[in-house]
Amino acid sequence: MDFIPQDKILKVNPDTLDVVRKEINMDKPGEMKQAVNIVKEWIQQQPHLRKKDFTDHYIEIAIVTSKGSIERAKKQIDTACTMRTLMPQFFGVTSMEKDFTNLVDAGYLVIMPKLSKQNHRIMVLQITGPPPDSTIFMKFFKYSFFFAEYLKAHDYVSNYECIIDMRLASLPDILSSMNPMELKQALTIIVDCYGMRIKSIHMITSSKLIETFISILKQLLKPKMVQRLHHHNDCDEIIKTFGKEYLPEELGGTEGSVKDLRDKWLETLFSKENMEYTQEMNRALTDENCRPRGKFNEEYAGMPGTFRVLSVD
Incomplete structure (x- = not known):
């Protein structure tokens, strides 16, 4: 090719x-x-x-x-x-209704259309509320792999930059509902099955509980990956790092809204x-x-x- x-x-x-x-x-x-x-x-x-x-x-x-x-x-x-x-x-996605009920109530995962200047793909996870039930994390992992399958069939990149917008999230609910073993398994699958090389993970929140969340991640990730974790109280550093033209409106960018992009992705992912x-x-x-x-x-x-x-x- x-x-x-x-x-x-x-x-x-x-x-x-x-x-x-x-x-x-x-x-x-x-x-x-x-x-x-x-x-x-x-x-x-x-x-x-x-x-x-x-x-x-x-x-x-x-x-x-x-x-x-x-x-x-x-x-x-x-x-x-x-x-x-x-x-x-x-694995084994069959339909939005069967596999991902309530998922959009908890947040949106999108891949930005433009590659960065370094030819990296930027993914944005915006958490919009508390987990609606205990199954939401497994649904999110399953949706992520469904998304990754599409990327492997249609994209051409070797590196990803991850941005997690947690400003609207309820960290106490997330920490109490999260299963570290499932998270470990999901991280292993995304790297070893889909080959996603994560260059950085940027978490945006002013919650003091972010340190607890990061401490859990440090137990699950290799030291090299831990060094790529970044915490920001607001979007200023995100804009400086990536540039407005590569980011959604919610992060101070000019690349449309996360919600609109999510709708486009859902239409594409669930196309015939x-x-x-x-x-x-x-x-x-x-x-x-x-x-x-x-x-x-x-x-x-x-x-x-x-x-x-x-x-x-």
């Missing part, structure tokens, strides 16, 4: 393809195509992978988010199929085309009876409950 397909919402810079490939040292003519073919051949040789017809774009993005490493891209694809098999509660693609990816599972036992124990031991092997990078 020598061009980035045009998307309904996501925009890229004219030099995005070249910049991303140079970042991972895969910019020589024909180099990426050769790498994709190697991974495609490997997939055909894996008896435990039930899906064999991943698109070239899907495989290329796995390579991009693996920093150009073919072996890490193989493992990412394998891990994604394994997680869908072992932890189906995080994307739902058919989602159903196809839901079948990207593993047949563990066909996987060598030693290989499984080496790579995935403890994954469903403790994640002693997999970790968030």
Whole structure:
């Protein structure tokens, strides 16, 4: 693939393809195509992978988010199929009404249309109220992976910047309702299955309880990731860091409102085309009876409950 397909919402810079490939040292003519073919051949040789017809774009993005490493891209694809098999509660979206009731009452997750000057994608989570019930976090994680599946099929980036607007949130309710183990599992899935390389996490709130929330995150994240956590009392530093032209109105930007962008994303994510693609990816599972036992124990031991092997990078 020598061009980035045009998307309904996501925009890229004219030099995005070249910049991303140079970042991972895969910019020589024909180099990426050769790498994709190697991974495609490997997939055909894996008896435990039930899906064999991943698109070239899907495989290329796995390579991009693996920093150009073919072996890490193989493992990412394998891990994604394994997680869908072992932890189906995080996957299998069928409809907005069935899977995400009350989710919009708690907040909005959107991906900004424009790439930053560094060719990073900016995601914004705006929490608008207290959790309506104890299931809201699992619904949010499931929605996030549903979103990530779309991004992997349509976007071309290697790095993400996260902004969490918690100014309207009830931190006491969040802390009392949050399950750290589910959060740990979700963080592992977003990194190891979808390859999202998070360059920074910016949390906006004036609540003193933010320190408690950050202390919980520090127990779940690697030290390298902890260093990328930032707390702001207001949006001033966010604007200085990213620029108004890349941010929504709610954060002092000029890129429309979070609510309007959310509606556009919901229309796109639940379109007939994307739902058919989602159903196809839901079948990207593993047949563990066909996987060598030693290989499984080496790579995935403890994954469903403790994640002693997999970790968030």
